[in-house]
Amino acid sequence: MDKIQDKALQVAKEIVVKFVETGRISPSNFTEHFSRIYLEVLRTITTHEPYPGKPGEPE
Numbered sequence: 001m002d003k004i005q006d007k008a009l010q011v012a013k014e015i016v017v018k019f020v021e022t023g024r025i026s027p028s029n030f031t032e033h034f035s036r037i038y039l040e041v042l043r044t045i046t047t048h049e050p051y052p053g054k055p056g057e058p059e
Contacts, residue, residue, distance in 0.1 A: 008045055012038035 001009070016034050019025040025033050 004046060005042065008038060008042040011045075012041045015041070 012034065015037055016025060016030065019033070020027060020030065
């Protein structure tokens with residue numbers, strides 16, 4: 001597993017744990033949500049589009 005995948009795994013885990021703590025995801029359906037969250041985090045951090053600046057700032 002490369003560094004980016006490892007970081008995405010850590011971030012996804014933190015997100016899912018928070019969702020479980022707040023009751024948005026139950027431990028019984030953890031697996032069906034975790035993979036979707038992980039893949040979305042991975043897709044987001046591997047997209048090479050520049051982050052848009054604040055309004056009025058040059059990009």
